Amino acid sequence: MQVDIQNLTKKFGDVTAVADVSLDIRDGEFVAFLGPSGCGKTTTLLMLAGIYKPTDGTITFGERIVNLVPPRERNIGMVFQSYALYPHMTVFGNIAYPLKLKNVSRADQQERVKRVADVMGIGELLDRKPAQLSGGQQQRVALGRALVKEPDILLFDEPLSNLDARLRLTMRAEIKALQKRLGITSVYVTHDQVEALTMADRIAVMNKGRLEAYATPEDLYDHPRTTFIANFVGNPPINMVDVELAQENGQVVARCAAFTVPLDSERVRKAVAHGRKLTMGIRAEDITLGDDAALTGEVYAVEPLGREDMLDVRIGAESFFALATPQQRMRAGDRIGLHIDAERLQFFDPATGKSVLWE
């Protein structure tokens, strides 16, 4: 089922929760709504579910405008962060509930619940009550309940946020694989960029009720259109410095209070053409540590992450995240040289926060 959202707006009194959001979701596509809390992503999801009615704009499922269609006529499945299982019903009762409401015969209910429960790996738990299940099992039941009526669209409202880190990883892969196999159009709301980047075909980044970007994970990471996206996507967060670009001895240099560094790349030349005062973004992985470098800094803190060490390097008042291998044995207080990969830099207009490289 393809979904088309046009100029979608939702106001609660004077508060605008969602403002003028337009995007399309292809049949079978997995779209993540990513943003900090209060950005309007859940409100958008609840409008797709039919629980909130849009103040303005249209939502189209296939060929049908569904703005005023009640949830029960939308054929959607939904999974909640709190699982939202019915505590008084058994696992079987929970999964069978959507079928019972549709007056599906008892025999059919049995068969379909059994089938879904087997897919979700909860076949032996059908007699249990939700309170007797672990968080992971509860979320499987919730997913089973969403799938049992063979929905046209699956909606996920931060479904993994209540699970422990390890389980989250497994469930992430399972949900993704299941969605691909069943080919159900899915909308997945999350504030966790890793979930969005790993699972989604396309990511809609939302901020303060507006759609900041709608792109594939790779595009979002490599070509951030705004400082918000650059900041929000990527871990550790991108390093941002306000610099002034200047020509010196036929070379472009970036200058700020803390340092001056010569830079040369196509991106830098494009940025220079746009203006001189810019916000420069450098991702941690685009900084290489070495001895003879134009920039030197002092290691302020080391966070060992196992595979690598994350460094907080200070150059004057500026602070940079950089990565080192554990073999480099970095210690706080060490002085190190920083090579910046000029081909990977991002530049933004400090006034508007818009990228000067990508439209």
Next chain:
Amino acid sequence: MNMNTSARARTAPTRPNLTAYAFLAPVAILVVLFFIIPALLVIYISMTDLATANFTSDVGQMTFIGLKNYETLFSDPYARKIFFNTVFYVLVTLSLFNVGGALVVALLTAHINRRAGFFFRALWLLPRLMTSTVYILMWERMVADPPYGILNQLFGVAGYGTVAFNTNHIWTFVILVNGIIGISFGMIIFTSAIESISKDIMNASLVDGSTAMQRIRYVILPLMRWPLLFVLSYQTLSLLTSYEEILLFTNGGPGVYQTEVWALTAFHRALSNYFGNAQWGYGSAFAVVLVIVGIVLAILYLRIFRFRELVSEPKIENL
């Protein structure tokens, strides 16, 4: 080692128990003083002939007569009538108002605009806030027999014939008078129970495809089992023992015990006998029967609603 632990097991409980009893003492003393002792006194008085008619020069004289008051009670033809009056009054008021009505009001006001819901619930609280004498006076004026009564005046204006509400439909009004006050208690409990059901569960039910009625039947009502049990049992007991409004409204009349209920009889016999003969002993017998019926009902309710099952079992943590 073994000796040690068993020795501790024998001696250890006394000390913490003493502390626990010390903490319990203030409340326990009050309960004993104002609840258990009066209850025992009533049971004792119910086995005496304490009554103004039996007073001699020794005012307050009473003789122990065993279960004689109970014999009189069970062979009293009016006691039978009063018993069925009480059953009728409690059952109808409870099902139509204190539980049924409260549930309907709570469900309706939970499904409309929040502010409107609040307003209507506040309206239902008014009768409970009003002084009962004023409240009853209003009803009396409203339903007085023709040629009086506000209802009859309105009927006259509208061109209908008048109705002797007070004489011919008195039970309807006794139940209305009590029920309209009684709704607010359950309404408050039920509303808070409905509102405490998680928003996600309500949304899940919507997405799963429920109509409003299906949601009430399969999700809301089952999740309200405990408040329903509480209101049902609490209101049964309070209706069984309440008589204030009936005393003010009909005082058990009109006619012979037409709207007399058990608790009112206990009061009439013991404290307000028409003939000036306060039969404390006999009245206490009525009160004791009421207490026994109340205890039996409370136990029954706990059984029917399988109270034990409401206590949830521990979680099994794996996967």
